[in-house]
Amino acid sequence: MKFALVTGASKSIGFEVVQQLAQKGMYVYLGSRNLESGIEAVDKLKAKGLNNVEVIQLDVTDNESVLKARKEIGKKTKVLDILINNAGVYGGHPQTALDSTIDQFKATYDTNVYGVVRVTQAFIDLLNKSSEPRIVNVSSSQGSITLHSDPTYKYYDYKGAVYLSSKSxxxxxxxxxxxxxxxxxxxxxxxxxxxxxxxxxxxxGTGSVADAGKRVVKYALIGNDGPTGKFFSEENNPETGEIPW
Known part of the structure; x- marks a missing residue:
């Protein structure tokens, strides 16, 4: 059995990713900043017959929380095969380059960027023990500088200095x-x-959570001949999925 950790997974896309991985026979640690919300999420999955899921209290903005989660998971398994850095925040309003506050930037980056670094560095030793380690960083095509420099891009006018730059x-x-x-x-x-x-x-949004989950899970399950160091958005490129940075 393979083991996976998904951050920010008590609801929405993260929850769906946990569900789909569990349905494929993985043992999944559902990371949740709020423990009660995480317990409720796991109960929902177990009600569907998915008993191979377990909640882990994990606040990606809190180093002690991350290290505690690493310690707890380390007691249960010596190997982590999949890490999905899903936790993210939008950053509030305004999002203009001239009016966004430094506090907005700090809070958003603390989750969207520093949180990914914290979790990745904390769990890299367990991932190193896997024969097929996979890391999926849940990003956004809105973080593509190339696309946002192109006036023909369908979301060209949907700018946001805080969120977009954090994903970049x-x-x-x-x-x-x-x-x-x-x-x-x-x-x-x-x-x-x-x-x-x-x-x-x-x-x-216009897409379903089920489809979003499939897109993330797809790259969590690629073989050793699969891509690495790439940026994928099947919404923007249905043929190959790859989009420019």
């Missing part, structure tokens, strides 16, 4: 991490789940 930073971390582990069996990619209807965007 996450993308660069993904590139560097994949480069550093290029001569190993790691496969590390940034994946955009698409403009999904969730609480995150006030349910203004």
């Amino acid at each position: 930073a996450l993308n660069m971390y993904t590139v560097v991490l994949a480069y550093e582990l290029k001569n190993t069996s790691f496969r590390i990619n940034a994946v955009c789940p698409g403009f999904t209807k969730t609480d995150f965007n006030g349910h203004r």
Whole structure:
């Protein structure tokens, strides 16, 4: 049996990813900042017959919480096969380059960027023990500088200095991490789940949570001949999925 950890997984896309991985026979640790919410999420999955899930209290913005989660999971398994860095925040309003506050940037980066670094570094030793370690950083096509520099891009007018720049930073971390582990069996990619209807965007999205989950899970399960250090958004490129940074 393979073991996976998904952060920010008590609801929406993260919850769906946990469900789909569990349905495929993985043992999944459902990371949740709020323990009660995580317990409720696990209960929902167990009610569906998915008993191979377990809640782990994990606040990606709190180093002690991350280290405690690593210690707890380390008591249960010596190997982690999949890490999905899903936890993310939008960053509030305003999102303009001139009016966004430094506190907004700090809070958003603390989750979307630093949180990924904290969790990845904390669990890299367990991932190193897997024969097929996979890391998926849940990003957004909105973090593509190339696309947002193109006036013909369908979301060109949907700018946001805080959120977009945090995802761009996450993308660069993904590139560097994949480069550093290029001569190993790691496969590390940034994946955009698409403009999904969730609480995150006030349910203004157009895609389903089920489809978003499939897009993330796909890259968590690629073989050793699969891509690494790439940026995928099947919503923007249905043919190959890959989009420019």
